[in-house]
Amino acid sequence: MPQNNYFRLSTMAFRIISTVLLLSGLCFKLSAGGRREEALDVLEGQDITLNCHFNNPRILRNNVLYWMRRRHGEVDNVAIGSQALDANYRIELSEGESRYDLTIRRSTYDRDNGVFECRVKEGSGSILHNTVVNLTVLIPPGSPQITPKKPKAIEGKPVELTCSSRGGSPDPQIIWYRKGSDEKLRSVLKPGGGRDELTTSVLTISPNKEDHGNEYRCVVSNRALRDGEKMETTVVLDVDYYPRITIGPANPMRVELGSPVALTCSVDAKPQVTNVRWTRGGRFIDIREIFTIPMATLEQAGRYICQADNGLGILREREVTLDVLYGPIVSVPNSRDLEVGQNLVVTCNVTANPAPRTIEWYKEDDPSFRQSGDILRINSVTATNQGNYICRAVNFLSPTNKEGSDRIGNATVAVRIRHAPGKSFVKLSTPDAVLDESVTLSCGASPPGWPTPRYEWRRLNTDSPLLVGGPEYTIPRATYGHEGTYTCQPFNRLGKGTTASVSLKVYQAPSILERLPETSIRSIGTTDVSLTCRAQGKPEPSVRWLKDGEEIIPIDGLYDVVQQQQAVGSNGVYTVQSKLMFQGSQRINDNQIMAQDRGIYECVFTNDVREVKTELFMRIKHSPITVHKENKVAFDKNENAVLVCLMQSFPNPSFQWFRGSTIIHRNSPRYAINNTALPEDVYSSQLIVKHVSDDDYGDYTCKGENTMGDHKTIIKLQPKGPPESPTDLYLVSVGTNSLKIGWEEGFNGGIEKTKFIAITKAEDESKQEYDCQSENPCVIHNLKEQTAYSIQVRAHNIKGDSEYSAPLVISTGVEAASIPLPDQVYFEILNQVVSFRVLSTNLHLVGQVKKITEGGNEWEVVSTNSPLKGKEYEEIFVDEANPNQIQVRLCAVGNELLCGPYIDAQKVDVLPARAYKSSSLQYWVGIIIGCVVAASLIALILVCCCRRRANSRKLKKKSADMEVSHRGVSSQAPPPPYYTVGRDNKAMDGSLQNGLEETTKAAMYGSQQPYGYGQNNGSLPPNPHNTGYMDNSYSNSNNGGSVNSQDSLWQVKNGGGNTGYDQNNTAPPPQMTPGSDPRNYQYDPMLHGGYGISGYGDYSHYPPSSPHQTPVPHQMQMPQQQQQQQQPLMGKDDGYYPPPQQGGYLANSGDPYASVQKPRKRMDHIDGGDYDVSGMPDPYLGHHQMVDPSMQGMNHDNQHMQQQDNKPQISFDESLESGYSTPNSRNRRIIREIIV
Known part of the structure; x- marks a missing residue:
């Protein structure tokens, strides 16, 4: 494992070192060589440097550097190393700066325009670096x-x-x-x-x-x-184009029938066309661009084609439609004859373009008849359907380039129904016949009759007819002998019409018997001058005198008119003579002729026939009179001043001008005088002052002289200056938001262009100026509706402003639509007063009244300026008792023409009650009626009192028989209880509900009771004297229980709870009257099973009292005198007085054992009347008993106990001893029970 890891690490290190060495070599290669390109511009003749820079300066060592040029496909070396091969080229080599640059001096296109390349080669021939420069030698282009x-x-x-x-x-x-x-x-x-x-x-x-x-x-x-x-x-660019055709003037072209037509064909083409070609229906008609038709007919309507060709090989064409419009052409049969009862059907044929909008049928002389549609239908015709029926069609023509309008066509069909003439009438061609003129009498009938009737004309009281023939009778020349009554009667083969008559009167137009002379010349100061004219006519002519077209009014103090009339013969012809005398208080010495008497005088005679006149032109000899307005003129220095003197004179005057006392001669070099004769005996003399200087300003005297005398006037020449103030502002017209005012202009200061500025001041002190320019009168806009304005005007010219004129106060008007209509309009015949109501408005209005007098037929305005007084009802007096018709309207104050519509007044003898508010007479009528009503109420009260006293005296006699003994001991124990079968407490069952049926029972039985049990009626205070009584019932329990049953105590659930006068109750206690019981017991036994209470004698030893007994209020006590007069009907202890109007209810005459008289059911009980229960006091009194004066001596102790003791006490009366008697009764208990 360690060896493998070591191997992997060694391999990775080797790869990294190799990559670094490779990249380093590459970077060196790139830094030493590579290719660069750029483009440069240079103007011909200018210098430029081509740069060739290196990143690695070492490449300059032991390598070959050179510049070469490439142009037109040829390559030349221009520099090798540091040596340039052209005199205009220079090499700049700098190893330290790593650059190898080529500088070109005075560049030329032929030499330098091309690609330059800088190269670096090594000995092996490889290129270590090259820079490419695309050099453009700039030369401007040639003109395009x-x-x-x-x-x-x-x-x-x-x-x-x-x-x-x-x-x-x-x-x-x-x-x-x-x-x-x-x-x-x-x-x-x-x-x-x-x-x-x-x-x-x-x-x-x-x-x-x-x-x-x-x-x-x-x-x-x-x-x-x-x-x-x-x-x-x-x-x-010049373009030949094909024809473009514009046809018109519109498409379609609409013209009215009979109008001229001009169809235009405008062609836009290049080259232009020499002519066009019009065709219609394929037929050539014209070659002109404008095709005219003098008068369009229906046959000429249709399509028209215009063709154009300009030789480019394409024929263009456009078409236009001619639409001939015409109004409706209506045709109907001339007539249609029918029998009565047949149906009428007439078709109206209408042709029109465009089609008619409406087709309607009308009947002559019958505005109410109208039928829509082209067919006239009338079923079952009668004679009243005869007449001429008109078919009327309407369409709307809108020709091209003209305003549209309606066209109407109609035709008439005579519908004739065979019938005899109806009611006849006669008309005169003129209102009255005129002497020596023709008059025609026309007769007709309704219905007129068909076949056409003939007419028989007669004169009243003559045997033979005047004429039998047509419907007209003409008198060619009327005389007074033609006056009388004429009759006519139409007839045909089906019968005759009625006879109509007319009274013909022959009048005579005024004929002037004495005319005025054509002219008259008088001298000023002549006295007793008069003019006389005379005429004859029937009826009597009236006379008017006019001077210069204005009627002469004698009361103006300048003239007097004396008129005489005389009847001529017995035909009503009168001769009228009138004399105009020039006399009056306004004349010198009351009768002298004055200069202003010059003019044209007319004597005009008028009667019902016509008006005639005779004229005279009077001229007055007088000395000259000044008639020009301004006595001053204004001119600046070096101007020619013109002074104008106007005088009226007859004969014509001669003029002289003076400067001070020096006369100005016509031949003076600085002056000129021109005299001119004007109409109306006015003469003008102009004095021209040339080149005015300061010495020329001042007064000049103009003197006019004729044979009647002379006259002088002074005219002042002054420099130009500001105008004088306007005077005498007056109102021209009133608008709702504007006022039009005028004024007398003052002297303009010698400058013709005078402007006027009006200033308005409203009621709210707001002001507004309005520039009237030179307008007089001037309209002032943007004012408030029905607002008072104070308006002043000043004048302005280039020299300055005048003072403001005196103010004129005027109010704007109101829109007629905003004036309210008078409401409840009456004319009271008795007082001759129009009364009307005005709805609330802020407008200032007056009332206008017009009437048709009795027997008249024309409206007469009787009141035009009656301001409204602001009352709810306004009144206007009319001086006529019974006009035929009377109307009222409201108008804006100050503008009698701005009014609402008239409203008819209803004629009444006396104004209705709602109109009394504004009438002083009706005010007193209301007082009188109120007094009469009050007197009637007092009389009614007195009658009621008298009846009550009479009933009291009658019942007093029976009081002895109705005495009830109350001598029982108050401490006597109550009788034992008496139980009945069934529900003991009737207050707990449903019989306590107060219904109308039970209430009426209570009313029926309550009439038998001397004491009443009160019942609330819902709205009145509880009545303390209303208790029902069940016929022949002597049960001691309302609920049918025993004598001592306490179920009555529970009756308070339904009514007895409200036992007295509540202090919180606003209803006062009832006033006590004789015969009324002050006790209030809210229980009606008739509402609870119908069992009454009797046997008062059984409880006489229990004094009546109430748990809520309170002293009787002072106001409820009876007066002493009244108490002494009033006598009880029963025993003195009862204290019972019959309520008003109930004496008749005691049908048993006070006998408690008498048979019960059942009255019919009465609704009085519902109203809470007083009803009595005999013998039984109310043990749940809500009010105190009223103490009878007759009981004060005998029962004083009892009264005292009633005031002191609040415990319930019961007394009874043994006098009610009849019916069933129980053995438990200590005295005698009478039980009378009726089971229902």
Whole structure:
């Protein structure tokens, strides 16, 4: 084993040493020799050094070093060792630096462009090292050339473009581009391979129309060029392409029937086409590019083809469709005759392009009739179906390049139903006949009758007819003798219609009997001037006087009008004369003519027939009057100033100008004067001041003079400056968010271009300026709705601003849609008041009322500005008791035209109750009604009190028979118990449930009891006087038990627990009245088996008391006087008083043994009325007994014990002695039991 290990280790060591020696030799070999390659560029004429470096300097020893050059396949040595073989080459050998470099001076392409190799050889000829340098002598390429220089191509046929560049080292790169694009185009490059060779690049193009005119760019570059430097050239391609046809102006081409048509065929081709060819249906029709049709017909609709050929061998064509549009052409039968009861079917034939959107049937003079569809159907026709029926079709035409519109076609069919004429009527061609003019009476019937009826015309109270024939009767020239009543009656072979009549009145149009003269000349100051005109007419004409188109109102203090009228004959013809007198308080001395009386005067007569007039032109002689507006002008120095003087004068005036007191002559070199006559007797004189200087500023006097006198006015010449403030702002119109205002402009300062700025100030003090520019009036926008604004305006020019004008306060309007409608609109005939309710709104509104007067048919506005008062109900007075119709609407304040719709008012004699809130009259009516109701309640109370007193007096007489003895000893032991078979405690079974059936039983039986057991009704306080009584029952136990049974004590489970007035209960204790029992026992025996309580005498020695007995409240005590007056019905110890309205229930007249009178069931018990139980006190009282004054002497001790002792005590009355008597009774116990 040790020997083997030693052998293995020796072998591994040998292998490692051999590997190290081999790698060391290899590394030496590589360091001494090897091959290196690199590429270098040098510009021709520059020096360059080719490096040959060694890693091992020892290879330079005893070895051969040399450089050789290889170019064009030839190899030359250029250096051996340290000796260069060319004068331009130099060797740099450094053994220490291990380098053997070759430096080339003034390099040339022919000599140096090639491959240089540095080699090191050993003596054996093996190469220990070599460095290869690929040296390129850089020469820029020659300018590129493209052939052909003017390339021409045909669409679809390939064409080649060749770009070439001669020379250049290295061979250049040639790239093609399309102008406007940086994308290289695919081409074929063929390098030249030398400086003297041609390098080419071929670009092949398959051209189309879009290539025509394109510019192609050839870019040449190599490394001899500086960065970014390129050489390029371009060429434009000329392409012949086939025709492109554009046809139109639209496809399809839609035109309306009868309209001119122009079909265009535009051809784009190269070479161009000389003409085109239009065909239709294979037939040649035209060669022009624009094919026109003067008037399109339906036959000309269809396809049209345009062909074009430019000689390249391909014929191109396009087609266009001509669509001729036309409105509906409707056809129906002219007429259709039917008998009554037949069915009507008419078909409406419609042709149209495009197809009609709607086809409907209408009937003349019957807006309610309408049928959709092309077939008219009416089943079982009657005479009312006769008439003309119209088939109406509608389509929509939308011609090319025109706005679309509806076209309507219709046709009428006369549907005639054979029948006699119906109700007749007569109409006049004019409302009234006019003297000496024709009038026509027209007669008709509804239904009209078929066959066509004839008409018989008569005049009332004449025997023979005036005319038998057509439906019209014409009077060619009406006279007063034609007045009267005319009748007509239609008839045909099927019968006659009714007779209709019309009253014909003949009126006379006003005829002027006395006209005004055409002209009149008066002198100013003339007195007592008047104008007179006279006319005749029927009815009586009215007269108006107008001056310059405006009606003269006598109350203005300038004129007075006197009118006279007189009847002429008995036909109602009147002659009217009117005199216009120039007099009034506004005239000098009340009657002098003034200059402003100049003008055109018209006397106008009007009646129901027509209006006629006569005119006069009056001229007034007067001295000149100034009529120009401004008395100042403004011009700057060296300008020509123009001063204008306007005067009205008759006769015409002469003018003179003065500077101070110096007259200005026409021939002055610095002045010029021009005079002009204007309309309306106005004359103008202009003074021109040439080249204004400072001395020219000041006042100038213009004097006008005629035969009536003279007049002077002063005009001031001043330098140009800021404008004057606007004045007299006024409102033009109101919008919801805008206001339009105008103003009187002040002097503009001599500058025509004046601007205006408006400033608005709202209620919230917010301000806003608005530039009106030169607009007057001006619209101010962006305002708030229905808001008050204070508006001022200032003027502005280049010289400055004026002051603000005086403010104008106005409010914006409101949208009509936001104005509410009046609600609950009534017209109260009694007070002539319109009342309406206005819904809550923030808008400022007024009410407008219009009416149709009684007997009238026209609306009349009676109230246009009635502001709302903010009440729930508004009122507006109308001065008419019974108008035919009345309407109300609401409008915005300040704008009577901005309103909501009218609402009809309902006419009532008195306003409904809901409208009383806003009416002062209804307020008092409400007070009166309240007083009447209060008086009625007081009277009812008095009647009830009287009835109670009467019943009390009646029952007082029976009190002796109903006395109950209560003389028993209070300490007497109670009787032994009496047991019955069955359930002892009825409170424990289901009979305690309060139902309506049991409640009604209690009401029926309770009427027999002098004491009542109260029962809660759920909502009212417990009634202490309601106890049921079972007919003929004398059992001492409510549950059918013994006399001494305590089962009554358990009855509190259902009602007796609430035994008194609870302090926590908000319901006060009942007020005590005579006859009421203050005790409250919440148990109704009728609800628990129907067993009443009797035998009061058996328990008379037990004073009635309650475990919760408390003193009677002070307010429940009866007044002393009332207590003395009230008498008990029974014994004094009972203290019983009949409750109100219950005296009639004691049918037994107080006899406890009388037969029981069973009343019918009453619902009063449900309401908690007072019912009594005879003889038995309530041992579980919730309230104290009321002490009877009559009992104070006899039973004072008992009363004291009732107030002090809270223990339950029972008394009974022996007077109820009847029925079954038990042996255990100490006095007598009466048991009366009824088993149900």
